[in-house]
Amino acid sequence: MPLRVLSVTSEAVPLVKTGGLADVAGALPAAVAPHGVEVTTLLPGYPQVLARLGRKRVVHTWDSLLGEPARLLGGMLGDSPLVVLDAPSLFVRDGSPYLDPAGRDWSDNWLRFAALGRAAADLAAGAMVVRGKRRQFDVLHAHDWQAAMAPAYLHWGMPPEAPLVPSVMTIHNIAFQGWQGAEIFPRLGLPREAWSVDGVEYHGGISMLKAGLVTASAITTVSPTYAQEIRTEEFGMGLQGLMVARSRDLSGILNGIDAATWNPESDPLIAKNYTARTLSRKVANKRALEAEFGLEPGKGPRAGGPLFVVITRLTWQKGVDVLLEAIDHLVGLGGRLALLGSGDADMEARFHEAAARHPGRVAVKIGYDEGLSHRMQAGGDAILVPSRFEPCGLTQLYGLAYGCVPVVARTGGLADTVIDANPAALAAGVATGVQHGAVSYESLVAALSRTATLYGRPEEWVRLQRNGMAADFSWNASGQAYVELYRSLSR
Ligand code: ADP
Numbered sequence: 001m002p003l004r005v006l007s008v009t010s011e012a013v014p015l016v017k018t019g020g021l022a023d024v025a026g027a028l029p030a031a032v033a034p035h036g037v038e039v040t041t042l043l044p045g046y047p048q049v050l051a052r053l054g055r056k057r058v059v060h061t062w063d064s065l066l067g068e069p070a071r072l073l074g075g076m077l078g079d080s081p082l083v084v085l086d087a088p089s090l091f092v093r094d095g096s097p098y099l100d101p102a103g104r105d106w107s108d109n110w111l112r113f114a115a116l117g118r119a120a121a122d123l124a125a126g127a128m129v130v131r132g133k134r135r136q137f138d139v140l141h142a143h144d145w146q147a148a149m150a151p152a153y154l155h156w157g158m159p160p161e162a163p164l165v166p167s168v169m170t171i172h173n174i175a176f177q178g179w180q181g182a183e184i185f186p187r188l189g190l191p192r193e194a195w196s197v198d199g200v201e202y203h204g205g206i207s208m209l210k211a212g213l214v215t216a217s218a219i220t221t222v223s224p225t226y227a228q229e230i231r232t233e234e235f236g237m238g239l240q241g242l243m244v245a246r247s248r249d250l251s252g253i254l255n256g257i258d259a260a261t262w263n264p265e266s267d268p269l270i271a272k273n274y275t276a277r278t279l280s281r282k283v284a285n286k287r288a289l290e291a292e293f294g295l296e297p298g299k300g301p302r303a304g305g306p307l308f309v310v311i312t313r314l315t316w317q318k319g320v321d322v323l324l325e326a327i328d329h330l331v332g333l334g335g336r337l338a339l340l341g342s343g344d345a346d347m348e349a350r351f352h353e354a355a356a357r358h359p360g361r362v363a364v365k366i367g368y369d370e371g372l373s374h375r376m377q378a379g380g381d382a383i384l385v386p387s388r389f390e391p392c393g394l395t396q397l398y399g400l401a402y403g404c405v406p407v408v409a410r411t412g413g414l415a416d417t418v419i420d421a422n423p424a425a426l427a428a429g430v431a432t433g434v435q436h437g438a439v440s441y442e443s444l445v446a447a448l449s450r451t452a453t454l455y456g457r458p459e460e461w462v463r464l465q466r467n468g469m470a471a472d473f474s475w476n477a478s479g480q481a482y483v484e485l486y487r488s489l490s491r
Helices: 020-035 047-051 109-124 149-156 182-188 208-215 224-229 240-245 279-293 320-332 345-357 370-379 395-401 412-417 423-428 441-455 458-470 476-490
Strands: 003-008 037-044 057-065 068-077 080-086 128-130 133-135 139-143 167-171 205-207 218-221 250-252 307-314 336-343 362-366 382-385 405-409 434-436
Touching: 003 020, 003 109, 003 476, 020 037, 020 080, 020 139, 020 476, 037 109, 037 476, 047 080, 057 109, 057 128, 068 109, 080 109, 109 139, 109 149, 109 182, 109 208, 139 149, 139 476, 149 167, 149 208, 167 208, 167 476, 182 205, 205 208, 208 240, 218 224, 218 476, 224 250, 224 412, 279 307, 279 336, 279 370, 279 458, 307 320, 307 345, 307 370, 320 336, 320 345, 320 441, 336 345, 336 370, 345 362, 370 395, 382 395, 395 405, 395 412, 395 458, 405 412, 405 441, 405 458, 434 441, 441 458
Parallel strands: 003 037, 003 139, 037 080, 139 167, 167 218, 218 250, 307 336, 307 382, 336 362, 382 405, 405 434
Antiparallel strands: 057 068, 068 080, 128 133
16 A cells, blocks of 8 residues: 655646746655655646646535535546645636735635645545545645645644544745734634644734644755754744744755756757757757847857856845846856846846846846746756745756756755855866855855856866756655655654
């Protein structure tokens, strides 16, 4: 019998994605399957999810789930089971998974994601009946605040006869906590004891993430360094005390990348496939990218200076405001910049201004474009990730795989996955990128200068690219680590 895990998430590729969480939740089932673990994924029934579900097989029905009619539909996510929470009043709407069409949080996000948690707890404890038998799960795995009420309901909200199901709470970003007003507490259907400093209460209101963090059997986050950082005031976003208190149950497991989707040798989305041995073919991707962005084309393989790329949400976390200040320096070094991103309107406007100031050298596309993100990794020389904090980060991992050298801040998963090209690492031949310290104009400018110098030494540069491409950030090791954790909890 495989170990059965219920993975509860608000997004998963290929069905719905707003960020790295979707990549990870989508890849997890296949990452652990070789180790005898079957992951069933529970997703909200957004329109795009329902549309891809095919025949609707109802596996459970509630007349009222926190006041809303809802049912569970069965399906498949790749080769693994999928269950969709079909509650049209909560999830079938225009807009994004979290935001209304005007870009504001849905005012009933608390209800939408409390319902997801309630459904998850019921499902884990055996709500689903398959061939006359209750299907229980061995472990519930909740991702981020949107799923964090699931461990809370398992802990406080189950009838006495319900089986005990251990839970894992994974923090993909501790900055997003699902804060709600105290007035919703009576509607969550939790006992009074849940309202305390050791419960869902947080500064007079409710933190849904905290509810999961105090009740989960184990807590993980997505890199070892971030697992340390969130115990400190600078990175804990108010939850550092709780993270210290739960240190024994807290660990960091790096995200892997899905090698079937992110492999320059076979990627169907890029102009020309290449490997570490045929890196010269990467130039065709660079030329294509220059044309697509309207950048001044280089002539030889290295002409036109290093082509820096950025693929990101445009928010304070990502340090893009500091990058804006450093753009003149980047251009002054002979570099060029292609940016793909969306987010803060002010930041979007400022990048457009920078592009207008440096025609042919700086180009910007505002929006979300999966295919273009592949073409940028394939065509770019270096990817900039100047994040103020970064739980794991995926774009630097894709950069490593594509020979697009990562230039990153030394924080979280960026610190754990990129080996800085300092003299010792260069001498040992192990460097894979460039790291800089605390995100500031001075540190970023110094890193850009160092990158341009390395780029000017072709042998060293190719070594960096090849080292990165040889690094293994597949799901092998991380899948194994999750499996060990699941097994330790289910004993
Ligand atoms: P986060 O989850 O904080 O946004 P990650 O680096 O963990 O950051 O994951 C971001 C994911 O979203 C990556 O797969 C990245 O390629 C993708 N991404 C971010 N912005 C865009 C965009 N504008 N267009 C396409 N893909 C994007």
